Amino acid sequence: MTDFLPPIQTTARDDAVLKALAGFVMQEKLEPGEKLPTERILAERLKVSRNTVREALTRWEGLGLVERRQGSGTYLKAAVSLDMLHMPLTLAGGNDFTGLMRTLEIRRALEAEAAALCAIRAGKADLAEIERKLDIMEEAFQTRAGMSSEEDWEFHQAVYRASGNPLFEQIISAMHELFHRFWEHPLGVRDFGHASFPYHRTIFNCIAAHDPEGARAEALKLIATVENDLKRGAANLKLSDRK
């Protein structure tokens, strides 16, 4: 006997509202930036109270799908469809060392897999694009003595794109602001990121050679160096912050 009986749903008004609204958006082919019907109209049409409509819209606003402007209206902020999957992540204390370390572990996981997939799937055009970003990055590294975080990021993005799975880029992009914020203030480590530099080329070589396991291994090494720098930075900070 299967003892798994999912609880029945007797009330789910706001979910129903969102489903209807998603259907409306798809039917009308609304795109980001366009205006949704007003709350009052939605309430009337859907035969629910305006309060319920508001709770539903609050959900979407929290997910960043929609933006509400008082006196003006509610506007679509991202593409919505009926088969969306929501995955809200909250990082407790994303500012401190621990939080950063945790996001870095996620990044290591995704980076390794993306590199491996990329080595399997990247076509010629993808390879050329990745190498172009790599060249730009290496030049910036030489010219500006190591300050190449922007170009570095673009290289990794190119790898994610060539992985053939858009989820990698989506997830990492959402985390990027975190990394970026940190990159700007490297905790007093002057040569932050230097150690990771050579691995970009080795990763690319493995990808170009269609060697997934090699690419995975090199990506792991790259993140390991970043992790190392991060730990050094934390140690520095502790030293100077001594009470």
Add this chain to the structure above:
Amino acid sequence: MTDFLPPIQTTARDDAVLKALAGFVMQEKLEPGEKLPTERILAERLKVSRNTVREALTRWEGLGLVERRQGSGTYLKAAVSLDMLHMPLTLAGGNDFTGLMRTLEIRRALEAEAAALCAIRAGKADLAEIERKLDIMEEAFQTRAGMSSEEDWEFHQAVYRASGNPLFEQIISAMHELFHRFWEHPLGVRDFGHASFPYHRTIFNCIAAHDPEGARAEALKLIATVENDLKRGAANLKLSDRK
């Protein structure tokens, strides 16, 4: 001159409510599972309308921080603090074969890394818990001839928890409903998941032996078998769905 003057906030009632509530949770040291004050009490104490409190709680519910049970109360679902960082992801299109395959690739990335971290960090209590889940799963597998998806999931969750990084569980949990939906309808593959069965034990052995690379490799193998089953299922489906 700094031309960045953030616009003043004349209305941000619900945000203020959430901030106050986060402060309350921290002060009272409430932990996941514990009950929050009722909406009516919050409204009275914070001198705002109950509707405003509800919109604020709707936000938190959408972020998975809190769970509301009608007739019972509102319960904390995750640790909250004042310096949380929210990162809501919405993935379009996760229902078809391609979407499933893509989420599986993400899962492979996270599963491998979580297993490796777990091998490094798991303490005795963690190991005991994981082995307990493993035993339960193996017994269910024998008893119910392979139908052990629930117990299987609990095993993996235990691994994620012992990884020391709550992000793994958060991300995967958000994806779980997708896998689960699929597990129920294995596309006509009768022995779906059977091939992955032995790897649970091998993963555990590597973790217990504190062998991160071994754990990573076994996890990769496990997902590879699932991927295989999935492809077989898709082939079946195509055959029977022939137009």
Add this chain to the structure above:
DNA sequence: GTGCAGAAATTGGTTGGACCATTGAACCAC
């Protein structure tokens, strides 16, 4: 006609109060 200040309408934000549906505990009969 043009430009602009002020009025009016529109729209999201908030309030207070009412009632419904579910839950869980206390209580009672068997």
Add this chain to the structure above:
DNA sequence: GTGGTTCAATGGTCCAACCAATTTCTGCAC
């Protein structure tokens, strides 16, 4: 104990009104 019944507490929904920001319209001065 087991199984109902009652009842208070709690989240879910609704309504009607008003507030605050924005947009649109209007009419006057030029």
